[in-house]
Amino acid sequence: MDRGRRAYTDIMTAPAPDDTSPATQHLLDFVFAEVWQRPGLTRRERRFVTLPCVAAADAEAPMRDHVYAALNSGDLSIDEMREAVLHFAVYAGWPKASRFNMVVDEQWDRIHRERGLPVPPPAPLLPLSTPSDPEARLSVGEQSFKDVNCLPFAPQRDNPFQGAGILNFVFGEMWLRPNLGMKERRLITVACVAFQDSPYPILSHVYAALKSRDISFEEMDELALQFAAHYGWPKGSHLNHVIGEQKERVRAEWAAEGAPVS
Amino acid sequence: MDRGRRAYTDIMTAPAPDDTSPATQHLLDFVFAEVWQRPGLTRRERRFVTLPCVAAADAEAPMRDHVYAALNSGDLSIDEMREAVLHFAVYAGWPKASRFNMVVDEQWDRIHRERGLPVPPPAPLLPLSTPSDPEARLSVGEQSFKDVNCLPFAPQRDNPFQGAGILNFVFGEMWLRPNLGMKERRLITVACVAFQDSPYPILSHVYAALKSRDISFEEMDELALQFAAHYGWPKGSHLNHVIGEQKERVRAEWAAEGAPVS
Amino acid sequence: MDRGRRAYTDIMTAPAPDDTSPATQHLLDFVFAEVWQRPGLTRRERRFVTLPCVAAADAEAPMRDHVYAALNSGDLSIDEMREAVLHFAVYAGWPKASRFNMVVDEQWDRIHRERGLPVPPPAPLLPLSTPSDPEARLSVGEQSFKDVNCLPFAPQRDNPFQGAGILNFVFGEMWLRPNLGMKERRLITVACVAFQDSPYPILSHVYAALKSRDISFEEMDELALQFAAHYGWPKGSHLNHVIGEQKERVRAEWAAEGAPVS
Structure with missing residues (x-):
């Protein structure tokens, strides 16, 4: 139990909830003390999977807490976070992204208020690249x-x-656009197609993330667990099934191409 | 029961399901025989609310059936339907829109096959307006x-x-963009913000649809019922509550502006 | 109309809304006066289907009202409700469950405040079973x-x-874990896989609920209607379709095993 509370504090940069309900206890003991601690994806990379899950769920407090933690820990810069909101908007719809965007501004202000620092001006939009x-x-x-x-x-x-x-x-x-690399865009996209779970996009984005080698097979397995722990097992289970199929497909293509099969 | 089956056939341009389960019987008797028959929104307008609901739900058969019915009845032209897919993509995310777009192509082909006609070429994208x-x-x-x-x-x-x-x-x-008027875009948008139900966009789009007079108060009430019947009562009740508040706000603003209070 | 209002008051343990909008009138007359009154599932069992629907929809007022009603009516004990939140967390994701968990605490406090009673301490988590x-x-x-x-x-x-x-x-x-029986866990799970609607989990959980005889064929039909009424017809129709297929599969397996075909 102490392990769960310590893990929460470390990841969320805030005290763990005192609440003793079964849901909260299991969130601490399983999601924070186990899933987030695993190798395969870094804490920073796990944030790119988790942020779309909380933003999609429209759950105010978890969205606020995870945005705060990602920025306050320094794991994401504000420019990366803002770019992540735009990427999320495309894959999850503008209404949810609009709330996510507001929460980013609020938490960025809060962090600067807590540190007694002025909020720096945003990066200019133009010129486009x-x-x-x-x-x-x-x-x-x-x-x-x-x-x-x-x-x-x-x-x-x-x-x-x-x-x-x-x-x-x-x-x-x-x-x-700049400010996010392909790996980060892949993590966000796969999380989004996994909760949207329309038949074709989930296949095509899991396939392309593996085929491009932007995400390794082991990283993709961890992505599925991180996703399931935050968005629920049914969609997680479906994602995991798709991953299994797309690994076979990519392995077969690599073999046919004479490429190294990682 | 016959009323439900006749209503289904009329709206869906296809035979009603034979299935006698309680769910299907209530779908016929309540949704088709009652909700779709009400005044306040035309059948064509109700389609702009229903299509986002079925596309958002990722429910293959209802999506296919409603796309077919909207095109086969002549209520929507193919250019309007394709523009509706783009509008939906923005408000519900590209993964779901991607499947919706494929279903439109499939059903458009099917209609032409059934009629023994060739599929006409699509309208050119460029120049943009x-x-x-x-x-x-x-x-x-x-x-x-x-x-x-x-x-x-x-x-x-x-x-x-x-x-x-x-x-x-x-x-x-x-x-x-051309091919959809403001009223049609409002119907799609309000349906999308209602199922996404992030706090601010639902307020702002209900407000703007009423304030612009693109959708009347009575039409908005019907939109809420059509939406609730297709996307469920919890989100429908929330939409209805928001509509009540935004009507008050718009009425107060019109009164202050000396504008006619419809 | 009076029937709808009486049904609402009875189920929700609170006065019916005064609002005369078409959406609210149909909610009272259809969902409360008809669906909730049907045989096949008890009122308590219908709550295990409805609570996941309102919690998934993130619709604040319906979630609050249904949690209050389930506890205030005595249909669910607080330990059962808290266990239901944990089960929901696993099948619908922690972000939504986190809000559901807060609403349970708020409504449990409200019920005790209304009754002038102190809130009893929660059941201890440890030892695990x-x-x-x-x-x-x-x-x-x-x-x-x-x-x-x-x-x-x-x-x-x-x-x-x-x-x-x-x-x-x-x-x-x-x-x-203790505090919920298999039938209750099945009701929650089927509702969750139905709104998440990933292809395999919906099949496997409908199948297992029927095959285990934890839920009878007639109860499952009622579950589909209760679900459709609360989460919308597109996903409800899909669930109903899956139920039809899985009944065939289970009947065939029972016949092959020489088991009684209920």
Whole structure:
């Protein structure tokens, strides 16, 4: 029990709850004292899985506490956190992201208030690092779609969702922005497709994260446990099943390509 | 019971299920024979509330059946449906929209197969009707944000979620696209913020839909019922509560402005 | 209409809302006056389906009202309610459960305040009824996994999700705790897998609930209706479809085993 309370304090940078309910006791003893302590993913990487889970759940107190902890511990910079909100917006919808964004501002202010420091000005938006011309954005988006998804083709443009949305914005702009690396974007994306759990995106993003070697097989297994512990076992179990299938697929492709099978 | 089956056939353009389970019987007798028949929103308008509900739920068969019915009845054109998928993607996340988009293609093919007709080519994406220059897009986005949200200010740009996301894409491009009117976009948006149910967006979009008079008070009440019947009473009750509060707010503002209080 | 208001008061142990909106009127007349009154599941059993639905929906007022009603009516003891929160945490994720847990404490305090009574101390967590030694926990977890899922095998341990999560915690500890019987745990679990609606868990838990005879075919049909009325028809229709398939499977297995086909 003490182990759970110490683990909570360490991860959340705040005192553990006093509450003795079965739910809280198990949260401390299992999620904090066991899951978060495991090797395979760093504490910083586990935050990129956990933040989408709490933001998706619309649970005010856990969202606030995890945003605070990620920033207060120094595990994420404010620019990384703000970029994570944008990435989350795309994969979980703007309404939930809008609340997440407000919580980030509130907790950033709180941290500076607690430290007696002024809040620094935000990084300027412009200039964008991606092209502005529509034709150029679509071309960049098509290449980025292929790279991120590890696919030899891009969807056709003449469909509003695919053209105006996916190619023009999601891959032509969002995935190419600075402040988050591919590994971090993968962790956020896989967590989001796992709670959204639409059939195709969960396959395609687990596949691409493994195929690109941005996330190793062992890291992906840990991602599934971190996710299940925070978003529930049914969706966790489905993610784990998809991971098993996509590992087989990637292993077979690597073997056929003569690539090293990690 | 016959009333339920006839209503189902009429709305879904397909035979009613034969299944005698309590769940299906209540679906026919309550949702189809009562809710869909009410005045206040047309059948076409009810589809813009129902489609986001079934797409959000990831329930394969209901999504397929409602997409088919909306297109096969002629209530929505294919261009309107495809634009609805993009609008939904923004408010419910791309993974769910990705499946919705595939289902639209499948059902559009099926309708043409059933009719022995070739599938017409899609409308071309380019040229876009919104500016390409980043500064111009942000300016357009700021004005559109104010117009759509009925607010005198726009969020600051130097935040990835607000700048690169909200101003640059959601309001600088997406809300301004052709093929859906403001009323249709409002119906989709309110349904999406209602199932996402993050605290602030649900207030702001219900408020703006009423304040803009794009949706009347009576239409909004019907929207809440149509939503509750398809996405469940807990979120429906919450939406209904928010509607009550926002009606008061809008009535008070109209009174203060000397505007007619509808 | 009076019937709906009386039904609400009886179930919720509080006055019905005065609101005359179409959504509220249909909630009273359909959900309270019809669904909750049906035979097949008791009022207490319907609460184990409804509580996960309102907790998942993150809809503050319905969650508060249903927690209050379940405790205030005496249908659930506080120990059962707290155990239900833990079970829900595992199947719907800790963030949502964390809010549910707070609401339970708030409403338990409110009930005692209204009655002028002191809040009794909570039941002590320790000693646990399950073994602490890791090897013993995994063995117990493997047996419990087989028993609960009605399967002849358990998943392999050497996978973080399956070993550290499923065997060690979910089946090695959680399902074996006191204060909820198997029928109650089944009702909660099926409601949770139905709203999470990942493909495999919904099949496996509906199957196991029927195969174990913890829930009869007729009770399962009522569960689907209670669920659909509270969580929406798209997911309710999907659950109903899965139930139909799993009944066939269980009937065929019982016939092959020479077991009575209920």
